[in-house]
Amino acid sequence: MKPVRNFFLFALSVSLLVCCQxxxxxxxxxNSIDATEKPTEVFERGINTSGFQQLTPYQYDTLRNLKANIxxxxxSNVLNTQFRxxxxxxxxxxxxxxxxxxxxxxxxxxxxxxLDLSIxxxxxxxxxxxxxFDFYRLSGDDSIGNVLFTGYFTPVMKVRSHKDSIYKxxxxxNPGRKKGYQLPDRREIDFLNALSGRGLEIAWxxxxxxxxTLQVQGSGIVEFEDHTKKxxxxxxxxxHPYSSIGKYLIELGxxxxxxxxxxxxxEWLHLHPERIREVLSINKSYVFFKLKDPTPIGAASVxxxxxxxxxxxxxxxxxxxxxxxxxxxxxxxxxxxxxxxRLLFAQDRGGAIKGTGRIDLYSGIGKRGIEKANSLNHYxxxxxxxxx
Numbered sequence: 001m002k003p004v005r006n007f008f009l010f011a012l013s014v015s016l017l018v019c020c021q022x023x024x025x026x027x028x029x030x031n032s033i034d035a036t037e038k039p040t041e042v043f044e045r046g047i048n049t050s051g052f053q054q055l056t057p058y059q060y061d062t063l064r065n066l067k068a069n070i071x072x073x074x075x076s077n078v079l080n081t082q083f084r085x086x087x088x089x090x091x092x093x094x095x096x097x098x099x100x101x102x103x104x105x106x107x108x109x110x111x112x113x114x115l116d117l118s119i120x121x122x123x124x125x126x127x128x129x130x131x132x133f134d135f136y137r138l139s140g141d142d143s144i145g146n147v148l149f150t151g152y153f154t155p156v157m158k159v160r161s162h163k164d165s166i167y168k169x170x171x172x173x174n175p176g177r178k179k180g181y182q183l184p185d186r187r188e189i190d191f192l193n194a195l196s197g198r199g200l201e202i203a204w205x206x207x208x209x210x211x212x213t214l215q216v217q218g219s220g221i222v223e224f225e226d227h228t229k230k231x232x233x234x235x236x237x238x239x240h241p242y243s244s245i246g247k248y249l250i251e252l253g254x255x256x257x258x259x260x261x262x263x264x265x266x267e268w269l270h271l272h273p274e275r276i277r278e279v280l281s282i283n284k285s286y287v288f289f290k291l292k293d294p295t296p297i298g299a300a301s302v303x304x305x306x307x308x309x310x311x312x313x314x315x316x317x318x319x320x321x322x323x324x325x326x327x328x329x330x331x332x333x334x335x336x337x338x339x340x341x342r343l344l345f346a347q348d349r350g351g352a353i354k355g356t357g358r359i360d361l362y363s364g365i366g367k368r369g370i371e372k373a374n375s376l377n378h379y380x381x382x383x384x385x386x387x388x
Contacts, residue, residue: 046339062135085302097136100136133385149325149380157210157223168204172202189286190211234287238288305362310348311350312350322343326382327361
């Protein structure tokens, strides 16, 4: 689902999918929201229809009675790595509305201030956050603040260093692109062998759809036959546009909108293997890789932290930004039970994350990360922090 997104370029699972934006409602509430207090039909996906209209991506907002319950010990490492990134990053001032801009100094001061506050008085941390920062709410796609939270993770998959009769689907390193030369698209690479025979293969898998999902994810941990683990890190793209195969299958009527998920797509392709070329070729975008040591790193060149690092559209939210978010909290069945306030950190970018209407929450490595990412497809609100 980062650096040019160095790893995790795209968000998995729901990045493959088109996310349904049904207009269920949530009353406006600046405290943590408990589902038991709201009608089921109102609470279902966390959409709030009582927010004020915004004409710009960011709008100054006043938060009252904030009860974030922020775990300060969990964010100190994130803040320290973010501070190191910001200190050396080339950052230009960014206008966030007609009268307010965001500078590198603002981002550094935000990170430093939160670190100091968490050490100073964790009991009063929430009130100290309110006292020290202004909050600018993202407009969301509906211009009243509803932001879709989806998840992405670090997959782990078995690969081989050489092709055999089972492990026959290659991951390629970037072939480089000469000026005026267009790299081949997915159909040409996967099904017409446009890059074969050039020594670009760096690993082989036993499932082409796994290759596809890891490309959408942007990177992943792979285990070779000698049990060596490496990161297949993002190594560039072919320059063709990204398209959702989930949306394509919905439009064809093959999978109902309410049933779309990574597992549903995988099951459908298992039942219709003759159509894998047709479906995968819809997404012409293709991601190349390079081998790295197995530590998940985001576009900000810092380690990703599950439940705190997010992938964003960096044209809207600069890398290194700190966000306050009304994060959907799900039960074990994947049902929304409440929203909790949490500080999130923009440390990654996603090719499928565009505009103010969606962010991707990093959910971790392997099975646990997959389960959390696949369940998250709910709405909350998001504010950018700027020091006063």
